[in-house]
Amino acid sequence: MSAIKNIMQKSKKIVIKIGSNVLSKDNGTVNKEVLQQLVEQVKELLDDGKQVIIVSSGAGICGVGAMDKWSRRNDINYKQALCAIGQVELMMAYKEFFSKYGILVGQMLLTSQDFTDDQRTLHIRNTLFTLVDEGVIPIINENDTVSVDEIKIGDNDTLAALTATLWNADLMILLSDIDGVFDKDPKRNKGAALLEEIHDIESLSDRIETGGKSSFGTGGIETKIAAAKKVAKYGIATILLNGKKNEILRKAREGEETGTVFFPG
Numbered sequence: 001m002s003a004i005k006n007i008m009q010k011s012k013k014i015v016i017k018i019g020s021n022v023l024s025k026d027n028g029t030v031n032k033e034v035l036q037q038l039v040e041q042v043k044e045l046l047d048d049g050k051q052v053i054i055v056s057s058g059a060g061i062c063g064v065g066a067m068d069k070w071s072r073r074n075d076i077n078y079k080q081a082l083c084a085i086g087q088v089e090l091m092m093a094y095k096e097f098f099s100k101y102g103i104l105v106g107q108m109l110l111t112s113q114d115f116t117d118d119q120r121t122l123h124i125r126n127t128l129f130t131l132v133d134e135g136v137i138p139i140i141n142e143n144d145t146v147s148v149d150e151i152k153i154g155d156n157d158t159l160a161a162l163t164a165t166l167w168n169a170d171l172m173i174l175l176s177d178i179d180g181v182f183d184k185d186p187k188r189n190k191g192a193a194l195l196e197e198i199h200d201i202e203s204l205s206d207r208i209e210t211g212g213k214s215s216f217g218t219g220g221i222e223t224k225i226a227a228a229k230k231v232a233k234y235g236i237a238t239i240l241l242n243g244k245k246n247e248i249l250r251k252a253r254e255g256e257e258t259g260t261v262f263f264p265g
Contacts, residue, residue: 003197005255007237011171013051016042017160020057021177022243030061032093034244038175039097041249042137046103051132053167055140055160056094059086087141094139104136109143115162128167161227165234172231174224175243180260181221198262201229228262238262 008014018038025031042052060079063086087109094105108127114120131138142159157174164172181204184192198204204225228238241248241259251257 002255002258003261004239004241004252004257004259007171007239007261008253011169011237012049013167013169014045014171014173015053015055015160015164015167015169016173016249017055017156017175018057018243019156019174019176020061022175023056023058024061029064030058030090030093035093036097037247038243038249039094041247043098043101043103044250045253053128053132053138053140053163053169054094055156055163056090057141057156058090059083059141061086063087063089090141091139094137098137105139106131106136108138108140110140110159111143115166121166125166128163132167155223157223157227158230161230164231164236168234169231169236172227172236172238173249174227174238174240175248176224176240177242177244178221178240179242180240180258181225194258195260196258198228198260201225201232201262201265225262232262232264235264237264 018035022038023030023035042054045052060083063082063084087107091105091107098105106127108124110124114124128138140159140163142156160172160174163169178186179194181195181198182189182192183195186192186194224238224240228240231238239252239259239261241252241257245251245257248257252259
């Protein structure tokens with residue numbers, strides 16, 4: 001049995017982070033076909049007795065889809081306004097696709113302060129447990145409309161790691177536009193080798209080339225490794241998969257797709 005299949009079968013509480021690069025089309029608008037397919041696969045996890053929290057990027061690209069005339073404006077006010085508009089579009093898409101199965105979704109928009117203030121953190125934890133226990137899927141994103149450098153988490157890999165540790169998850173799945181961790185950048189080196197199992201995360205950065213990120217995302221491979229390190233300290237495994245591949249969660253569960261597994265220390 002593959003390591004990915006084994007871990008996904010054993011894990012009950014799963015945090016799934018969906019990156020902007022997974023949800024975006026080449027023109028920067030949201031790919032609703034991909035989102036619908038991911039929702040179908042999450043429903044299969046629920047049917048198998050799993051509990052799922054989704055950390056979803058995509059507010060920015062949904063905003064561009066709705067207000068394309070603002071897309072090239074670099075002013076921070078316009079960027080935050082795009083996210084305000086796009087967050088509504090994103091949640092409407094999640095609501096539409098999950099409602100086909102009679103599943104409700106709940107939105108949580110967070111900043112770094114929510115994880116450093118004990119009272120706020122307690123409320124987040126209690127809300128998460130309440131939503132999940134009642135069969136509602138929490139959809140978490142950074143509150144981009146108010147986030148500035150002082151309170152910004154920065155990327156949703158980190159937000160997923162913070163959520164996973166707060167919820168005491170068994171597994172964190174990062175869906176990106178890459179097949180996993182390679183020893184070299186696969187976009188520039190044809191001979192790059194996929195590292196399917198990583199047991200020593202601490203020394204990983206010394207053994208691989210890092211750098212680069214998607215045009216629509218805020219993080220690269222470094223943020224994914226950092227997120228895996230964060231949760232590994234709490235005994236949580238991480239799986240990095242290519243979310244652009246057809247039926248990736250379903251095929252990974254059946255041992256038909258590869259990726260990278262970060263084992264906790």
